Each structure stands twice: as C-alpha cells, then as structure tokens.
Amino acid sequence: MTDFDLHGQHVAITGASRGIGLAIARACAAAGATVSGLSRAGTSEPGIDxxxxxxxDAASIARAFATARERHGPITMLVNNAGIAASAPLGRTSDELWQQIIATNLTGTFLCSRAVIGEMRAKGFGRIVNMASIAGLYGAPYIAAYCASKHGVIGLTRALAAxxxxSGLSINAICPGYTETDMMQQAVDQIVGHTGASAEEARAQLAAMNPSGRIIEVATVVRGAMEFLTGDRNGEELVLA
Ligand SMILES: NC(=O)c1ccc[n+]([C@@H]2O[C@H](COP(=O)([O-])OP(=O)(O)OC[C@H]3O[C@@H](n4cnc5c(N)ncnc54)[C@H](OP(=O)(O)O)[C@@H]3O)[C@@H](O)[C@H]2O)c1
Incomplete structure (x- = not known):
C-alpha cells in the first residue's frame, strides 16, 4: 500500500501486536509515519515503537501516551483498534465478561480519544479511526456484550464527529464483518467446540454471516483505515463486510 503518504504524522494504534492493528501499524510505517503501537504484549519491530x-486501565493509557509523546512528539492520528470478543447467551454472560468487553472495546476507545483530543485541537488537525464492527450496526445472537460495546463505539464516533x-479533526469508524485474524479463529474454535462442526463448516457459517458471503481480508480493512487517515471525511461508518 504505497499510495498513501503519512510523512510527518505520529500515529498511535491500539491493539497493534497482531491482527488488524499490526497490519495497520505496518501500513502506516510504510507510508512514512512515526508509529507508536500500543498493546499489552507487543514487541517492537522496524518502524513500530x-x-x-x-x-x-486509565493509568496505563496515561503512561503509554506520555511515553509516546516524549519519544516522538504530539500524536496527530489515533487508531482505536484494541478489542476483545467473546460469545455467550445472555443468561451466561457474567458481570465480569460484560465489564471486560465494555471496558476494553468502548471505555478504552473513549479514554484513548480523550487522551489525544487536546493536542489535536491545539494543532487544529487530527484523525481518529475507531475499529467498530458490523456488530455495531446490527444485532446478532449470543454476543450481547460485544454488540453493545460496538454500538457504543459507533455512538461515540458520531458524537465526537459532531x-x-x-476544527480540522476527523473521526470515523470502520465496521468489518468477520475478518481473517486470531479473533475470527477463536469464533471458529468456539463453534467447533459447541456444535461438533468441522473447522471448515464453522468458517463457512461465519462467512455466511457477512453480507458478501466471504471472510474479509485484513488488507481490505487496512485500506479503509488508510483512506480515513489520509482523507477528510468525518462522522462516517465504512462497512467492509
Ligand atoms: N476479526 C474480526 O472478525 C473482526 C470483525 C469486526 C471487528 N473487529 C475488530 O477489529 C479489532 C481488531 O481485531 P482483530 O481481529 O485484529 O483481533 P486480534 O487478532 O484478537 O487482536 C486484538 C488486538 O487487541 C489487543 N488488545 C486486546 N485487549 C487489549 C487491551 N486491554 N489493551 C490493549 N490492547 C488490547 C491485542 O493485543 P494484546 O493481547 O497484546 O494486548 C491485539 O493486538 C477489534 O476491535 C475487533 O473487535 C474484528
């Protein structure tokens, strides 16, 4: 993806240790950005700090963003990508599961956005891309907590865009359907474990839930993120499903 230019930008990406976040981090680095990749377990690689x-955890966010600024200057772009998923019927959705998913997917997006908004406003420029999901737009069975968290991310995106x-800032959301990552593999494993279906059958079931009938490639989601980062659209949801 060499047709994007992010020279001069400091991009912070959450959940950059694998999957969609790591692929976006690599694309940003290839486009010339300085990249801070935030995750619980990430290790640096060339172009990604x-x-x-x-x-x-609000204190952990404050520390990480302070370090990113000390090393590389003000953050001009933020990709709120960190997320977790788990499925359970409502009756077996524990308080802990609910809180963990809301805290990571929704409150994490709020806290990270609030952490960078001051420096973006001061500069009169900023980009925030929130990784939502088609589960942020539609309901689906057995994912009440995930679905609520991603609907929250869409609401937060619309509110901040307004x-x-x-003011020179643009804030948008991407709504992928099932995408080829570890998170999707977890969903495959869960279907296999609960239904006795083969992995291939489970993948076919997940693909059928995407309107396209296909599993989405990570590269498609990366392109969407790069278009938002380099463009000036505001308050939009890009559905890639
Ligand atoms: N794959 C899909 O089918 C799909 C579809 C729609 C939307 N999405 C969304 O896309 C985003 C990325 O998903 P993915 O498929 O790439 O997932 P993934 O492969 O499971 O990667 C998730 C990333 O989030 C990080 N993360 C999780 N909890 C975190 C926390 N508390 N603090 C910081 N980082 C955390 C993980 O890093 P550490 O474990 O090292 O912290 C990892 O880098 C998520 O928001 C997900 O909901 C995915």
Whole structure:
C-alpha cells in the first residue's frame, strides 16, 4: 500500500501486536509515519515503537501516551483498534465478561480519544479511526456484550464527529464483518467446540454471516483505515463486510 503518504504524522494504534492493528501499524510505517503501537504484549519491530498499554486501565493509557509523546512528539492520528470478543447467551454472560468487553472495546476507545483530543485541537488537525464492527450496526445472537460495546463505539464516533466538526479533526469508524485474524479463529474454535462442526463448516457459517458471503481480508480493512487517515471525511461508518 504505497499510495498513501503519512510523512510527518505520529500515529498511535491500539491493539497493534497482531491482527488488524499490526497490519495497520505496518501500513502506516510504510507510508512514512512515526508509529507508536500500543498493546499489552507487543514487541517492537522496524518502524513500530511498541509500548505496553492496557486500554481498559486509565493509568496505563496515561503512561503509554506520555511515553509516546516524549519519544516522538504530539500524536496527530489515533487508531482505536484494541478489542476483545467473546460469545455467550445472555443468561451466561457474567458481570465480569460484560465489564471486560465494555471496558476494553468502548471505555478504552473513549479514554484513548480523550487522551489525544487536546493536542489535536491545539494543532487544529487530527484523525481518529475507531475499529467498530458490523456488530455495531446490527444485532446478532449470543454476543450481547460485544454488540453493545460496538454500538457504543459507533455512538461515540458520531458524537465526537459532531462535537469537533470544522476544527480540522476527523473521526470515523470502520465496521468489518468477520475478518481473517486470531479473533475470527477463536469464533471458529468456539463453534467447533459447541456444535461438533468441522473447522471448515464453522468458517463457512461465519462467512455466511457477512453480507458478501466471504471472510474479509485484513488488507481490505487496512485500506479503509488508510483512506480515513489520509482523507477528510468525518462522522462516517465504512462497512467492509
Ligand atoms: N476479526 C474480526 O472478525 C473482526 C470483525 C469486526 C471487528 N473487529 C475488530 O477489529 C479489532 C481488531 O481485531 P482483530 O481481529 O485484529 O483481533 P486480534 O487478532 O484478537 O487482536 C486484538 C488486538 O487487541 C489487543 N488488545 C486486546 N485487549 C487489549 C487491551 N486491554 N489493551 C490493549 N490492547 C488490547 C491485542 O493485543 P494484546 O493481547 O497484546 O494486548 C491485539 O493486538 C477489534 O476491535 C475487533 O473487535 C474484528
């Protein structure tokens, strides 16, 4: 993806240790950005400065963003990508599971956005891309907590886009369907474990839940993120499903 130019930008990406987040981090580095990759377990690689951060913990976020700024200057772009998923019927959705998913997917997105908004406003420029999901737009069985968290991310994106419209900031969301990562593999394993279906059958079931009938490639999601980072659209949801 060499058709994007992010020279001069400092991009912070949460959940950059694997999957979609790591692929976005690599694309940003290839486009010339300085990249801070935040995750609980990430290790640095050329072009990506990995910082330890748990987005469900406000103090951890404050420390990681302070270190990122000390090393590389103000953050001009943020990709809120860190997320977790788990499925359970409502009656077996424990308080802990609910809180963990909301804290990571929704409160983490709020806290990280609030952490960078001051420096973006001061500069009169900023980009925030939130990784939501089609589960942020539609309901589906057995994922009440995940679905609620991602609907929250969409609401948060719309509210911030309205609040900062016209100030040089743009805030958008991406809504992928099932995408080829570890998270999707977990869903495959869970279907196999619960139903006795083969892995291939489980993958076919997940693909059928995407409107395209296909599993989405990580590269497709990366392109969407790069378009938001380099463009000036605001308050939009890009559905890639
Ligand atoms: N794959 C899909 O089918 C799909 C579909 C729609 C939306 N999405 C969304 O896309 C995003 C990325 O998903 P993925 O498929 O790439 O997942 P993944 O392969 O499981 O990677 C998740 C990333 O989030 C990080 N993370 C999880 N909890 C964290 C925490 N508390 N603090 C900091 N980082 C944390 C993980 O790093 P550490 O474990 O090292 O912290 C990892 O880097 C998520 O928001 C997910 O909901 C995925």
């Amino acid at each position: 990995a910082l330890s951060c748990d987005v469900s 609040e900062f419209a016209g």
